[in-house]
Amino acid sequence: MKPDHSVFVTGMGIVSAFGTDLDIFWQKLCAGESAIKPLAFGDNGALPVKYAAQIDFDALVAGNSAHLPAAGMTEKRGVMGMIAAAKALEDAGLNPSPLSDNRIGIYGCSGVSELSEDDRHQWRKCDKNTLFGLRHHLSPYSGLRCGNDGMVTAIARRFSLSGPAMNVNAACAGGAHAIGLACQSIKRQETSIMLAGGADSVLNLHALVGLKLLGATAITEKWSDRLCRPFDKNRSGLVAGEGGAFLVLESEESALRRGAKIYAEIKGYGASLDAHKLTAPDPAGLGAENAIRQAIRDSGLRPEQIDYINAHGTSTPLNDALETAVIKRVFGSQPPLVSSTKSMLGHWIAAAGAIEAVATILTVKNQFILPTINLETPDPRCDLDYVPQQGRAAPVQNAITNSFGFGGINSCLVIGGYDGK
Structure with a gap:
């Protein structure tokens, strides 16, 4: 059989500070609306970073509980990734409840595990026996409960994805690498459908201080919520955001056979x-x-x-x-x-x-x-x-x-x- 070299995008799902609706997301971007606002943070007074594109996480979980498993959840990045993945599957016309007899794979990127300051405080003050005893009281969204592969494996379990699965660690290029590598998997005919994308959040004290020490973040308050100024003479550093995005990638033969809608081709x-x-x-x-x-x-x-x-x-x-x-x-x-x-x-x-x-x-x-x-x-x-x-x-x-x-x-x-x- 002649190899199929075309890979199409047949579904997309997002979680952003603009919400989870793809049409609204697009409309706000077209209008030039900014998701960057004052950062709501427990100890923001001591933090030099004052602005970010932040998600109301409690509202996100409450409004999307149907997409999340009852137990065994990964931390914040995993929640955002799982919701984005579920919406991508829905958008592609694939049932987001556990799928059976499929070879759908997943390549994702989720950065460094997020540890809350409560987690860190408990971790530092406890000996190993005491810390082991606290494991039952950890938040289900704690970074102590998962490794870097937590998001990918949780999504694969949630939707019974039995194809290739890989967590890509590639810093700020990770999400794009996951998409490119997933396309290559389809071209190698390892599977005909892949989920690919990522989710991340650095809106915690540890990560933001680290970015500040690297000299990467903008800390001036001169521009308030207009702080992110790419290519402007007065730009001074990145402004952090958070969220998740997944694509459903599909071979041409599979997409046409299913009659799937096609957004574009990854060429x-x-x-x-x-x-x-x-x-x-x-x-x-x-x-x-x-x-x-x-x-x-x-x-x-x-x-x-x-x-x-x-x-x-x-x-x-x-x-x-x-x-x-x-x-x-x-x-x-x-x-x-x-x-x-x-x-x-x-x-x-x-x-x-x-x-x-x-x-x-x-x-x-x-x-x-x-x-x-x-x-x-x-x-x-x-x-x-x-x-x-x-x-x-x-x-x-x-x-x-x-x-x-x-x-x-x-x-x-x-x-x-x-x-x-």
Whole structure:
């Protein structure tokens, strides 16, 4: 039998500060609405980070209890991932109750386990026997109850997914890597349907202090909720967000046989490592450039056939200028339109590539390029058309989405429209 090399997106599910409805999510992004608000945090007075794209977690759990198992839940990231996965399966026309006799697989990314300050306090003050005795009283959402693979295995158990399963640890590029690797699994004919994406939250004291010590986060209060300013001269660091996003990826033969709706095609995937240092990208941007060129080559397209770039666009001084220079090298004198959805959603860290893939897929499907909000003062080093402030209707047949992670881990996806043939 001739191998099937086309991988289509047939379902998408999200959990974000805008909610879980995909249409509302898209409408708010098109309108340039920001999910970044003052951070509600127990000890925020001592924390230099004051703004984030935060989810009302209690309301999320209360409104989506049908998607969650009665027991054995992973912590916060796992909850967001499981809800996003359930909604992706629903959207694809696959029953989200436990599925039988399937070879659906899952590749996901969920970052570092979240430990609450209560957990940490108990952990530090107890000897091992006392701590062991406290295990029955831990919150079901505690990071002490799961490892990094907790989200993937919990989702697989919840929906009886018996295909390939893998948790990808790849920093801020993890969500995009999970999607690319899942596509490769389908192309190798290991399975015909995969769930792929990620969920993450760094909105806890330990993670935010760590990001502050790395010099990655914006801490000024000058811009209040307009703090995330990709490509702007006054950008000063990333603004954290949280959430989950999963795609249902499907071979062409499977999607057409099921009569599934098709959002787009994942045409190419590129991956690279800077091999430079943890806290800064390669000064020449060679790793990022290699990932982009590899993804375009994998798609069979030429650079001039790319119409839009969903940039990594973190609002950090190093990334935005370097990403601009890389785009110029790859695309020459007529680069595509560029925008950063992080300006509205914040940086979801391990899940950033997943939610940005969703935004890029919807861009291709709806022929509308999302804005980069808060871009008010041009930076001479960032001189491309970043679609500032307001979105723009434009023909988009092919787009790429960039994800460049801590430690120089890079991934790039090429997403193309589906013409129904």
